[in-house]
Every structure is written in C-alpha cells, then in structure tokens.
Amino acid sequence: MYFEYKLNIIIFDSGLGGLLFYNQIKRIIPYSNYFYIFDNIGFPYGNKNKSYIINRIIKITNSVCALNKIDLIIIACNTASILALSKLRKLLNYPIIGVLPAIKMATKLTYNNCICLLATNNTIHSTYISKIKRKLSYKYKIILTPSMQLVYLAERILQGSCLSMTPLYKIFSLWKRNNIPDTIILGCTHFSLFTLNLLHFLDRKIIVDSSIVTINFILKFIKKNINYNQNNEYVHDKAYCVSLTKKTKSLITILKYHGFKSLNIINI
Numbered sequence: 566m567y568f569e570y571k572l573n574i575i576i577f578d579s580g581l582g583g584l585l586f587y588n589q590i591k592r593i594i595p596y597s598n599y600f601y602i603f604d605n606i607g608f609p610y611g612n613k614n615k616s617y618i619i620n621r622i623i624k625i626t627n628s629v630c631a632l633n634k635i636d637l638i639i640i641a642c643n644t645a646s647i648l649a650l651s652k653l654r655k656l657l658n659y660p661i662i663g664v665l666p667a668i669k670m671a672t673k674l675t676y677n678n679c680i681c682l683l684a685t686n687n688t689i690h691s692t693y694i695s696k697i698k699r700k701l702s703y704k705y706k707i708i709l710t711p712s713m714q715l716v717y718l719a720e721r722i723l724q725g726s727c728l729s730m731t732p733l734y735k736i737f738s739l740w741k742r743n744n745i746p747d748t749i750i751l752g753c754t755h756f757s758l759f760t761l762n763l764l765h766f767l768d769r770k771i772i773v774d775s776s777i778v779t780i781n782f783i784l785k786f787i788k789k790n791i792n793y794n795q796n797n798e799y800v801h802d803k804a805y806c807v808s809l810t811k812k813t814k815s816l817i818t819i820l821k822y823h824g825f826k827s828l829n830i831i832n833i
C-alpha cells in the first residue's frame with residue numbers, strides 16, 4: 566500500500582540512522598521529495614546536551630528551509646525528538662513530527678508485561694522516559710538499556726564498514742537466557758539496522774521498531790493537517806550535511822545507492 570502525497574519533506578537525524586527511516590517512508594509515500602539532513606559534526610546526539618542539540622537543529626533546518634519550500638519536518642531521531650521537539654515546534658514555523666520510542670505499542674503487544682527499551686544515553690535518562698515508566702509501573706516492568714556503543718556500530722556499518730556484531734550479541738545474550746523481557750523496543754533510529762539480527766538471535770521475542778510505528782502516525786497527521794492535494798514538482802531527493810570532510814565525501818556513493826542525487830553542504 567502506498568500514498569500519492571506530493572510533499573516536500575525534511576528528514577533529520579544526527580547521522581545515517583535516519584536513512585533506514587527514509588527507506589521505510591519512501592516506500593509508503595513514494596512521490597514526495599525528500600531532503601535528508603544529517604549533522605555529521607554534531608553526531609552523536611545521544612550524549613550531547615539539550616541546548617546544543619536544539620541550537621544545531623534550528624540552524625541546520627532553517628538553512629535548508631530557506632532554500633526549499635518545505636511542507637513537513639520529520640525528526641528521525643528519538644534522542645532529538647525527546648529533548649527538543651516541543652522547543653522546535655515553538656521556534657520553527659513548520660509542521661514537525663518526531664520519532665519517539667513506541668512504548669504504547671509495546672504495552673499492547675507484551676504477554677508478560679516486561680518490556681525493554683533499547684536507546685541512547687540521553688533517551689534512557691530523559692525525564693520523558695522516566696515519567697512514562699512511572700506512569701506504567703502499576704502494570705508493566707520497563708527495563709531501560711542505554712547503548713551508545715550500538716549507535717557507533719550502526720553508524721559505521723551504514724557508512725559501509727564491515728564490523729563484528731559481538732557488542733550487539735553481548736547485550737542481547739542477557740535477554741536470551743531468561744524469559745524477560747518478552748518485548749524489545751528499538752528506541753533509536755539507528756537500531757532498525759539490527760532488526761533482523763534481533764529477530765534471528767532472540768527468536769521468541771517481540772521487536773517493536775519505533776520508526777515503523779511513527780510512520781503510521783505520520784500518515785494520519787498528513788491526512789488531517791496538510792493540504793495533500795498540493796502538487797510539488799518532482800525533484801530528486803537531496804542529502805545535506807554540515808561539513809564535507811574526507812569521511813563524508815566517501816559517503817556520496819552510499820547516499821546515491823539510497824536514491825539521493827546530490828550531497829549538499831549547509832553553512833551554519
């Protein structure tokens with residue numbers, strides 16, 4: 566199933582994890598123009614402070630919005646969404662949707678009411694998550710597992726490196742041995758990369774990918790809030806980063822593989 570909306574959509578992440586989100590949404594909304602932004606200097610956001618993250622997102626997205634007519638901004642980063650979404654909505658004059666850990670969906674799917682959230686340090690230690698955990702504690706046990714190591718691992722694999730999955734299996738083997746948790750939430754867009762590894766290694770667990778849950782929400786949001794009859798002319802999807810380092814130059818082939826015609830630099 567796909568939708569014919571012809572919108573101009575920004576997808577923002579700190580790194581390349583948002584490309585996994587882009588691939589998913591592009592399949593469902595194929596005729597929109599996508600502007601993929603990654604903050605290759607600020608990466609990773611999972612261990613940076615809130616005001617640093619907010620300032621960077623504001624400056625970077627404003628620069629891209631000044632060059633293109635944008636209909637929707639998607640923050641394809643759980644960390645940035647948790648720390649910055651409400652502020653971004655006040656400061657940027659565009660509809661903004663964030664990818665957030667799909668805890669509600671996990672509570673609907675769990676059998677033994679024990680759920681694990683796998684996410685960055687900032688997400689795990691946020692007040693947003695501790696409030697939800699407290700609210701649900703009458704019925705659900707929520708285990709919080711931070712891992713920046715998996716963020717770096719995913720980023721490097723997305724950049725084309727072949728790396729050992731040992732750190733991943735070290736974390737997962739804790740869960741393999743016992744029954745709890747029965748449901749694992751991927752609360753970082755980079756972690757969608759590990760979905761198949763998880764399904765294979767933990768064959769009887771339920772894996773909840775927050776990105777996929779958010780796409781359903783985005784479809785409802787577009788239907789309700791955006792004039793989707795608008796016919797933006799089709800331009801090729803563009804990628805943006807903040808500095809063209811030697812490492813970033815080597816990403817051009819990978820970005821082309823994902824469907825981007827160009828990698829542009831934003832001066833902030």
Ligand code: DGL
Pocket residue numbers: 578579580582583608609610611612641642643644645685688716752753754755
């Ligand atoms: N992709 C980001 C997220 O969903 C995290 C990566 C980072 O730490 O920058 O949280």
